[in-house]
Amino acid sequence: QVQLVESGGGLVQAGGSLRLSCVTSGRTVSSYAMSWFRQAPGKEREFVAGISRSGGTRYADCAKGRFTISRDNAKNTVYLQMNSLRPEDTAVYYCAAKGTTTWASFLTTRYESDYWGQGAQVTVSS
Helix, strand or coil, X not given: CCEEEEECCEEEECCCCEEEEEEEECCCHHHEEEEEEEECCCCCCEEEEEECCCCCXXXXXXXXXXXXXXXXXXXXXXXXXXXXXCHHHXXXXXXXXXXXXXXXXXXXXXHHCCEECCCEEEEEEC
């Protein structure tokens, strides 16, 4: 069993930055493709950024150039650095993990996820 615990959410003004962290327990994070998703009120959960076991990254258009996903396998932690935040980034952000033997595999749809964190609220004021 794997547990994912997010932290780092909060309230920030437009243009500001936040860094989300996701700590895994139960198995080393290096065994998983990891991603961040988000869900705004009344909307479906959407992919934001993903990182493969080999360290490759993939971003949704809404995140390109502003967000950076990274992983520290020694700390069993995945990060999402969010810069130049906009009010439309307001959502609950979820960490997700997909077990895979493929080093270059990405987790880009919510249906592929094996595990979810509890979510971290990010609110961006205008």
